[in-house]
Amino acid sequence: MSAASLSDAGLRRYASELFGSESGDALLSTSLQGERRQGWDDIIQWKLLEWVVFPERFDGDDIEPPTEESLRAATREAMEMRDDEEPMPLPDWVVPTGDGGIAFRWGNPAEVLWTLEFTADGQTIFETIEQCHTTSSHVVRDA
Numbered sequence: 001m002s003a004a005s006l007s008d009a010g011l012r013r014y015a016s017e018l019f020g021s022e023s024g025d026a027l028l029s030t031s032l033q034g035e036r037r038q039g040w041d042d043i044i045q046w047k048l049l050e051w052v053v054f055p056e057r058f059d060g061d062d063i064e065p066p067t068e069e070s071l072r073a074a075t076r077e078a079m080e081m082r083d084d085e086e087p088m089p090l091p092d093w094v095v096p097t098g099d100g101g102i103a104f105r106w107g108n109p110a111e112v113l114w115t116l117e118f119t120a121d122g123q124t125i126f127e128t129i130e131q132c133h134t135t136s137s138h139v140v141r142d143a
Contacts, residue, residue, distance in 0.1 A: 034087065036082075036087040036088075036089070036090060037082055037087050039090040040078055040079075040081060040082030040087060040088075040090065041082065043078055043090070043091075043094055044075055044078050044079065044082070047094050048071055048074055048075045048078065048094075048102075049075075051065065051066050051071060051096070051102075052068075052071055058096065063096060063098035063099075064098060064099055064100045064120070065096065065100070066096050066100060066101065066102045066118075066120075067100040067101075067120045067121075067122075069119075069120065069121055069122035069143065070100060070101045070102045070118040070119060070120055070121075070122060071102065071118075072122060073102075073118040073122040073123075073124055073141070073143075074094075074102040074104070074118040077104075077116065077118070077124065078104075089106065091104035091105055091106050091116075092105055092106055092107065093105040097117060097119075099120060100119075100120030101117055101118055101119045101120050102117070102118045103115050103116065103117045103118070104116040104117075109129070109132070110131070111130070111131070112128065112129070112130050113128075113129040113130075114126070114127070114128055114129075115127045115128075115129065116140070119143070121143040122143040123139060123141065123142055123143040124139070124140040124141040125137060125138070125139055125140065126138055126140050
């Protein structure tokens with residue numbers, strides 16, 4: 001089964017199993033309250049939940065797939081960013097870190113890049129990277 005063939009009901013079932021029944025419904029909000037909110041919904045549904053359902057997609061890539069803890073932390077943060085009164089801008093990239101984590105990235109890697117990383121154990125770290133050097137890093141949320 002491909003991610004494209006997953007039904008909304010199938011995604012709700014996986015979300016409910018991972019996050020609990022009430023959170024599963026909130027997780028898959030299909031509200032059309034704006035393009036940014038829909039963009040966050042798309043990241044949650046078609047990127048993060050797809051990685052939960054199909055971790056084997058990383059087989060052969062020589063990277064460790066995102067862990068359940070990193071997926072849970074990234075999904076909860078994406079839901080909070082989506083549900084803010086003014087939803088956060090969408091990240092330019094949502095990528096696996098290769099060591100079981102996930103990163104949301106905004107900016108230009110050649111200039112300034114902001115990264116919100118969800119580690120394999122579920123810790124959340126915010127970093128500013130300027131001209132390929134980390135200029136600031138702090139823990140946003142412990143695992």
